[in-house]
Amino acid sequence: MIATVARVILAAFMLFxxxxHFFSRTTFYAQVPPWLPLNADFVVIASGVxxxxxxxxxxxxxxxxxAVGWVLAAxxxxxxPxxxxxxITHTDAFGLDTDTARGIRLLFQPVLVVWALWCTGAWSAWRRARARPSSARSDGGPA
Structure with missing residues (x-):
């Protein structure tokens, strides 16, 4: 039940x-690395979609x-980046106007990865698959 609520909250976060991305497009430019060889507007719109x-x-x-959990984690x-x-570029956006604030935000990205894997059951499915003996695996591959 808790994982379902967490999944719905994460879904709402993703939808919001x-x-x-479409209403505050220029704000999201702060997250498009300058070395990326793509148009920043395209990147913001595509990532929003x-x-x-x-x-x-x-x-x-x-x-x-x-599967959705694995894709979301990826x-x-x-x-x-x-x-x-x-x-690295010290770009202010989303209320992150200090290096400390931007640094703290970096620490939360792994939390999002774990949240996606946990609330979708992706992590437990992977653990169950790893725990099965190799003879019981459907692909017959190594453990």
């Missing part, structure tokens, strides 16, 4: 953040929630 899709998937695609890892870039 995804929508915010991905966040909306992931938020909806967390709510609606319950049969595939483990997304959080993929956007982490943007958070690092905002810290």
């Amino acid at each position: 953040a995804g929508a915010a 991905v966040e909306l899709a992931l938020g909806a998937a967390l709510l609606l695609w319950t049969r595939r929630r483990v 997304f959080f890892v993929a956007v982490f 943007g958070n690092i870039s905002q810290f």
Whole structure:
């Protein structure tokens, strides 16, 4: 029950953040690394669409929630360089107007990864698969 509530809260967060990409686009430019060879506006819009899709998937695609958890965790890892870039370039956005605030935010990215894996059951599914003897595995591969 707690994991379900946590999944719904994470979905709401993702839907809110995804929508915010369209209403506060220029604010999100702070997280687009200057070395990225893509148009910042494209990156902000595309990541907003991905966040909306992931938020909806967390709510609606319950049969595939483990896969959604892995994809969401990977997304959080993929956007982490943007958070690092905002810290390194000392770019103010989202109320993060000091290096301390931006640094603290960096510490929360792993929390989001763990949250995604936990509330979708992805972490426990992986642990169960690792615990099965190799002869019981469906792929017959090594443990």
